[in-house]
Amino acid sequence: xxxxxxxxxxxxxxxxxxxxxxxxxxxxxxxxxxxxxxxxxxxxxxxxxxxxxxxxxxxxxxxxxxxxxxxxxxxxxxxxxxxxxxxxxxxxxxxxxxxxxxxxxxxxxxxxxxxxxxxxxxxxxxxxxxxxxxxxxxxxxxxxxxxxxxxxxxxxxxxxxxxxxxxxxxxxxxxxxxxxxxxxxxxxxxxxxxxxxxxxxxxxxxxxxxxxxxxxxxxxxxxxxxxxxxxxxxxxxxxxxxxxxxxxxxxxxxxxxxxxxxxxxxxxxxxxxxxx
Numbered sequence: 001x002x003x004x005x006x007x008x009x010x011x012x013x014x015x016x017x018x019x020x021x022x023x024x025x026x027x028x029x030x031x032x033x034x035x036x037x038x039x040x041x042x043x044x045x046x047x048x049x050x051x052x053x054x055x056x057x058x059x060x061x062x063x064x065x066x067x068x069x070x071x072x073x074x075x076x077x078x079x080x081x082x083x084x085x086x087x088x089x090x091x092x093x094x095x096x097x098x099x100x101x102x103x104x105x106x107x108x109x110x111x112x113x114x115x116x117x118x119x120x121x122x123x124x125x126x127x128x129x130x131x132x133x134x135x136x137x138x139x140x141x142x143x144x145x146x147x148x149x150x151x152x153x154x155x156x157x158x159x160x161x162x163x164x165x166x167x168x169x170x171x172x173x174x175x176x177x178x179x180x181x182x183x184x185x186x187x188x189x190x191x192x193x194x195x196x197x198x199x200x201x202x203x204x205x206x207x208x209x210x211x212x213x214x215x216x217x218x219x220x221x222x223x224x225x226x227x228x229x230x231x232x233x234x235x236x237x238x239x240x241x242x243x244x245x246x247x248x249x250x251x252x253x254x255x256x257x258x259x260x261x262x263x264x265x266x267x268x269x270x271x272x273x274x275x276x
Contacts, residue, residue, distance in 0.1 A: 023213065116138040141173060185205070
């Protein structure tokens with residue numbers, strides 16, 4: 001008998017020990033996770049699913065149950081990548097105790113390797129509370145989508161006096177025990193400086209090539225999103241391919257070119273002979 005190859009899933013600890021740049025993409029479904037898993041070190045079940053999957057204007061209406069359902073799907077569809085699930089808006093900001101209940105539910109019901117939450121100094125106590133109770137935490141600083149209204153929209157962060165606060169946020173997240181931190185839509189020199197100062201991995205999105213890893217929303221990367229953020233590089237044009245395929249399918253149905261006898265089950269021989 002041949003030996004079955006055992007695939008070891010990345011953990012927060014193994015991610016922190018990686019020498020090469022960390023590869024991370026969002027995933028929301030089992031089929032997508034299956035396709036991405038061989039190539040990614042981490043898969044993020046982001047609350048961006050509210051906008052990407054459900055067509056919401058922001059991430060604010062995403063619920064804990066939604067995150068759990070999609071987290072379960074991504075864990076089932078992956079074998080190698082460390083899966084991290086976002087804590088949605090309103091599920092952790094009230095208190096460290098509320099955050100623990102929410103994070104524990106996600107971890108227990110999905111089998112994910114960790115959770116991600118947004119915030120810097122104001123969330124340091126919460127991060128420490130979770131880490132001390134066995135929950136690996138990824139931080140998220142710079143542009144924080146859950147605070148989009150406070151930010152004044154989706155914009156670049158780190159100009160003027162704001163830069164010092166972002167740096168303080170990064171240091172606070174590290175000191176609180178986070179195993180890594182996402183830096184989003186933050187000026188490149190500041191993102192680079194933060195990466196140089198921190199001992200934990202930084203994951204950039206619209207930040208800096210100096211970050212220890214990069215993450216993109218998978219639909220943006222694949223060219224499915226109609227108008228992706230300007231910092232996104234598309235590596236495919238699946239949106240156009242899907243639209244073309246749908247048009248060809250519609251044409252085939254309307255002209256009765258589909259289905260043919262080959263696509264029909266149990267068609268009598270005399271009818272099959274009449275079909276194209």
